[in-house]
Each structure stands twice: as structure tokens, then as C-alpha cells.
Amino acid sequence: METLKDFDFMLEYHPGKANVVADALSRKSASACSAVMASQQE
Template sequence: MRQRRWLELLKDYDTNIQYHPGKANVVADALSRKSGKIAGIKVEEEIIRDLERLDIELYVHRQHGY
């Protein structure tokens, strides 16, 4: 499961994941179905340092009109 991998990655960081059942998650559900797009991301400095230490680069491709 993709969500399990994300939870495994994030469990080592000081994060707060909140789930709001029902209509409150309509936007989040729609965004999660957008393949290959990142709607919003909040990256803590600790995560950035870990990515740099591991020599991992993040590229975000923007399409015209968005």
C-alpha cells in the first residue's frame, strides 16, 4: 500500500497527520488521485537535510497554465 510506505517514511519525523472523515476530505481525496502532481508539500528542514545527505534530488515539473 502506498500510504503505508509514506507512514513508514514519516514516522521518524515530528509530524501530525490528521484525517477528517466525510466531506472534509473531498479536496484531499481529489488531489491524491492526481497522478504525478504534487498539490502542496510542507517540507521540514530535517527532511531536506536527510534528502541532501542521501544525495536525493526532488524535481517538480510544472505544466503550462497551472
């Protein structure tokens, strides 16, 4: 929370299905997952 106080932002609540972007932003892309898996195998 200390870090956030330095920023000027506004939180807006979007209930349930109205917040469709949150799920897309929280998922990693397949290429990012592949890169992580490849580096772990080396």
C-alpha cells in the first residue's frame, strides 16, 4: 500500500460479467508460458 500512495489513480468496480476484461488481463499468453517452460527444461 505504501507504493500505491505515490500514484494518482481511481478504482472503479465493475460487477460480475460486466468486467470481461479482467479475466483476459489476468491470463498469461501461450507464448509466455512456452518461454517459461522452455527455460525450466534447460
